[in-house]
Amino acid sequence: MTSTRPGPDWLADAVLYQIYPQTFADSDGDGIGDFAGIAEHLDHLAWLGVDTVWLNPCFASPFRDAGYDISDYLAPAPRYGGTEDLVALVEAARRKGIRILLDLVAGHTSDRHPWFLAAAEDPGDHRYIWSGTPVDGFVASPGSRPGWYRPNFFDCQPALNFGYARSRSDQPWRQSVDAEGPRANRAALREIMSHWLGLGLAGFRVDMASSLVKDDPGFTETAKLWTELRDWLDRTHPQAALFAEWGEPATAVAAGFHADFFLQFGGPDKGLPLRSLFNNNAGTVEEFWQQGACYFDAEGRGTPQVFLDAWRSAAELTEGAGYIALPTANHDFSRLATGPRTAEQLAPAFALLLTWPTLPAVYYGDEIGMRYLPGLPDTEGSVLGPRYNRAGSRTPMQWAPGPNAGFSTAPAERLYLPVDPDRGRPDVATQRADPTSLLHTVRRLVALRRSHPGLGAGGSVEVRHAGYPLVYTRAGRYLVVVNPRRDPAVVPLGASSSEASSSDASVSGTPVSGASSSGAVVRPLDVQGVRVTGGEIRAEGFSYGVFELL
CATH class of the missing domain: 2.60.40.1180 (Golgi alpha-mannosidase II)
Incomplete structure (x- = not known):
């Protein structure tokens, strides 16, 4: 069992809500969501019972990967507003009892970040991973510096250098975790986190949290890095929370995170428990894995046992030290309402989500049954394969009947992504007026969880x-x-x-x-x-x- 350590006292009762800011609410009519739009809809979140919001990356970016390619960690992207607008959102949310988490992209930057532009000209700069000879998977230097750099995801996302756990004589560019570059990057993470926590943010969800130290069997050195950061966080910001995108809660919590998500990807050990439960990816990502029938299958061809076994194992190893987060979906995989799954199948899914001993995470729009929309164009790096387009889960929030579903006053052709064209698409206003709707069901279940602590994350x-x-x-x-x-x-x-x-x-x-x-x-x-x-x-x-x- 992982040893008990202090954490934010508010986290045990948290109900998370993830917002993809590009498509949540557009306040200025440019077709892209923004901070002011989110602020205008805080009443919806408060009414629903949400108390913790996670925003996908909203930092300055060229947006070749929807903001996960950051060019300035300390400035918001102008499309969303300025720092003052984000601070105003945080304060408005705080008044309604809602905390805001940012998405921290710790393992890489954009290739347009000033750090990388400088490194591409200076052979003595070790903030990124460079080789003087060609290496499979590395990308040729775009500047005067000779050599090749290691990307962390797309080629436009150079990996920050946090060192290698193992050295090799034939690869002299593998630096130790205590080399100058890795030390500078660890210090930068603290500076970035301190900046935003000082402005009132409540914590971070960390993208690709396990990717920092390279060639790290068992994630030993990666765990040391995050444990060091957690120790610093406990001393300086004890009420701030760290969520991992790791997909292995026992490993992530042992590494210092307060919570980690069950995820849909990462092979059988990481992705199968969630896929066996909901299989949100039906019809979208078959080239990545084999998927059997899921438990939430209308014909009853699945079993909950895979999920139950994985949860039980993770729960035993995280008890007293951290939490497992269970999402309805997220920006990287399909919504609950995907493929043949109909609206009437969604209420039982929320009943499980909101009464199981995990932290529930609702992806925006899932509370009304928004559907995954197939056939969309590649938008800001959304396509990852012939049958894997993440744009279908990133479409505009459906607030009301009528033009653009109430998301924006912009012409339809200027929207970040098109609105679901189905005339029967669900929306907040219509479901708010119908006490039998999915929206009211979710609200009742959230309220039930809050009024009966035995239904929460900590009960047996x-x-x-x-x-x-x-x-x-x-x-x-x-x-x-x-x-x-x-x-x-x-x-x-x-x-x-x-x-x-x-x-x-x-x-x-x-x-x-x-x-x-x-x-x-x-x-x-x-x-x-x-x-x-x-x-x-x-x-x-x-x-x-x-x-x-x-």
Whole structure:
């Protein structure tokens, strides 16, 4: 188990909301979202119950990778506004009980950053990784400096030099982690973080957090780097949070992060748990991995066991030290509403997300069921393969019926990305007026989580049935039932696996606390299509139920 260490006291109850600033809300009619637009919609976030917002990179950039190619860490991109506009957003959010996190791109810069422009002219500059001879994957110097540099993602994103964990006599350009360049970059990270924390930001989500030290088996030196930064953060900004884009929560938390996300990519060990649950990537990224049926499959062809096993292992290793974050989606992979998944399938997904012992992270628009939009043009580096275009998850937020879905007053052809053309597309205003909508369902579940701490990140969980439906108790006091398939399901309370009606189910032989084989005393807290009666749970298709055990 990872040793306990202090962290922000607000983090345990956090409900995250990710905003892609280019397409959230455009206040000035130029077709691109901005800080003022976000500020104008803080009431929506507060009403929904969100208390922590993560903004995708909003720093100065040539935008060859949607802002993940930074040319100035200390200045916002003019398209969003100036530093004063970001500070005004942070202060307005604070008044509503909402914290703002920035996206810190720690492992690379843009090739237009002044650091790189200087390094491309000076052979004595070691802020980046340079070789004097050709190396596979390296890119030829664009300046007078001879040689080749190592990119971290796209060619336009040169890797900052944090050193190599292992040296090689035939590769003299591999510097140690304590060389001059790596030391300067570690100091720069502290300066960047201190600058923004001093202006009221609440912390950072760190892009590609495991990529800093190269050739680092077991991430030993990378962990030392982040642990050093975490120690500094605990001393100087103890209420600031660090989230990792790592995809291995146990490793990231042990390395000093407060939390890490389950992600969809990175091979079976990293990506499979989330893909086996939602498979948001259906029909978009098959060239990257093989994907079996997911649990949230309408035909009921999946199993939650892969996710449950991965979560259990990570939870044991992070207990008392950090958190696992579970996202609906993000800017790099498809939304919950992808491919054949219909709107009626989304409520059970949110029921799981908001009652499981993780930090829930809602990607903007998922709360109304915005869909992944296929067939879009490559926009600011969105295309990563023939069937992998991230633009489909980055389309404008749908605020209201009518032109541009209320996102912008600009002509449609000037929008950063087109709005979903479907006449039946969901929007906030329409769903706000409909108490049966997905938006109201999400709001109720967030409120339920907040009013019943046993449903939050810290309460215990015991899985009672790992099939269709998924049945579990929280804190020994709450019963949760989630049926994401089209067909109904029946589970006897306290049944053995052989007695369950779902053929692929695995059921605890221990009766649900407060229940017996002849019946249960439960109080419905939020229920759609689930009944607990006569000693059994009956779940309609695409249903969920949260009950209090009496």
